[in-house]
Amino acid sequence: MKELYAEDADFAEAWKACKAPWSMDRTPYLDFHIQEGFLFKNQQLCIPRSSLRLNLVRELHGGGLGGHFGVDKQRW
Known part of the structure; x- marks a missing residue:
């Protein structure tokens, strides 16, 4: 993951600014x-665009631990 920061569309400029201010x-x-080769914004780890990021978003927003049930399952 560390090697993806320099070319990532979301984090390349921030990475560059931290590496060569x-x-x-x-x-x-x-x-x-940068801490131990990972990019952070405040205390949040920045995850470059990759399959890891996609899987994390899916799990956190649609998995059993988060997300929502969808419009059809909402109580009205």
Whole structure:
């Protein structure tokens, strides 16, 4: 996952700003930092676009631990 940050559409600029802060205006990326080779925004781990990210989103938003039941199952 670490090797995906540099080319990721969502995190490449933040990654660059953290790796070489002297090379660009770091102001938009002050909330980002690198810890043990992983990119964080504040205390949240940034997950690059990958199958891992897709699986995490599916599990957290549609799995048994989260998400919602859909419009048809809502109580009105």
